[in-house]
Amino acid sequence: DTEVTQTPKHLVMGMTNKKSLKCEQHMGHRAMYWYKQKAKKPPELMFVYSYEKLSINESVPSRFSPECPNSSLLNLHLHALQPEDSALYLCASSNDRFTDTQYFGPGTRLTVL
Amino acid sequence: DAKTTQPPSMDCAEGRAANLPCNHSTISGNEYVYWYRQIHSQGPQYIIHGLKNNETNEMASLIITEDRKSSTLILPHATLRDTAVYYCIAFAGGTSYGKLTFGQGTILTVHP
Numbered sequence: 001d002t003e004v005t006q007t008p009k010h011l012v013m014g015m016t017n018k019k020s021l022k023c024e025q026h027m028g029h030r031a032m033y034w035y036k037q038k039a040k041k042p043p044e045l046m047f048v049y050s051y052e053k054l055s056i057n058e059s060v061p062s063r064f065s066p067e068c069p070n071s072s073l074l075n076l077h078l079h080a081l082q083p084e085d086s087a088l089y090l091c092a093s094s095n096d097r098f099t100d101t102q103y104f105g106p107g108t109r110l111t112v113l
Numbered sequence: 114d115a116k117t118t119q120p121p122s123m124d125c126a127e128g129r130a131a132n133l134p135c136n137h138s139t140i141s142g143n144e145y146v147y148w149y150r151q152i153h154s155q156g157p158q159y160i161i162h163g164l165k166n167n168e169t170n171e172m173a174s175l176i177i178t179e180d181r182k183s184s185t186l187i188l189p190h191a192t193l194r195d196t197a198v199y200y201c202i203a204f205a206g207g208t209s210y211g212k213l214t215f216g217q218g219t220i221l222t223v224h225p
Contacts, residue, residue, distance in 0.1 A: 004156075031211055042200065042215030043157065056210045090156050092213075099206035101147075102213060104156035 003027075004105035006091050012111045015081060021108045023074040023091030029103075030096040032074040034066060037088040037107070049074060050098070081112045115140040115203035122220040125195075131188040133219050135201030138182045144205045146177060146184045147213070150197040150221075157200065157215075160186065191223045 004025045013019050023032065031050045035043040048056035049068040057066075063085075065077040074091055088107045094100040118136040125131040137146065145164050149157040161168055161175045163184075168175045174187040188195055200218040 006156075033211065035213075042217060043213075044215075045212045048210050048212070050210075056212065058212075088154070092156075094211060097206070098209070098211035101159055101162065102211065103159060104149075106156045107154075109154070 004091055004093055004103055006089075006105040006108050008108060009106070010109045010111075012113065013078065013081065014113050015083070017081075018077070018079045020078065021076040021089055021091075021110075023076075023093075023105055024072055025093040025103075025105075026072055027093065027103070028071075028095075029093035030071060031094045031098060031100070032068060033092040033094075033102060034074070034076055035090040035092065035104075037090060039087075043090055047076075048098075051096075078110075081110075083112050086110055086112045115144055117201045117203055117216050119199070119201050119216060119219045121217065122222070125188075125191045125221060125223050127193060127223055127225050128190055131191040131195065131221060131223070133186040133188075133199050133201075133221065134183065135186070136183045137201070137203045140181055140203045141205065143207075144203045146175065146181075147202045147204045148173070148175065148186045149200045149202065149213075149215075150195075151200070151218075152194075152197040160199075162204075191221075193223050193225065195221065196223045197221060 034046040037043040092102040147162040148160040198218040
């Protein structure tokens with residue numbers, strides 16, 4: 001089983017709202033990732049967690065706040081977003097090494113009004 | 114990670130083999146060639162990867178040239194559901210903390 005789940009599937013929020021995206025995997029993977037994909041563009045890495053610790057932040061604005069409360073769960077907290085943050089947010093996970101294959105979830109389609 | 118070059122689009126007839134090329138002339142010795150695909154508005158789906166040898170799984174075959182400067186993904190009997198963007202990625206992982214660098218990919222359209 002290589003399933004990564006993401007909720008919600010769709011999210012519409014205003015610029016003053018606070019919302020969270022959730023990602024879950026039960027494959028025992030210890031590395032988890034957030035990617036962002038704008039329309040008609042390829043995915044771009046935002047954050048990497050390894051063993052629940054943040055390893056990489058690709059210069060992402062502070063209005064995006066990741067959290068890894070346990071080895072199965074990854075959250076992305078959103079606050080004071082801009083309309084240009086509207087995108088497909090993808091979560092991925094891989095085994096305990098960064099060299100291992102990443103498996104992606106279906107994504108959350110975010111629209112910021 | 115090494116840059117990859119793919120044709121922007123390709124067509125294929127249903128039931129025929131789809132051969133998707135990828136150039137990675139600057140690939141280093143520890144970089145694997147990975148293929149993912151993304152069907153419209155879904156998350157990328159892992160297809161196959163290889164280092165030097167040709168690889169085959171239930172989805173596809175991967176042919177890597179001996180000098181490792183290029184590769185071909187083969188979908189042996191394409192179906193309409195194989196219509197997607199296909200990404201070829203040169204990936205080492207360890208030195209980049211697992212960062213997958215996606216290029217523009219190839220839009221494969223399978224026709225009836």
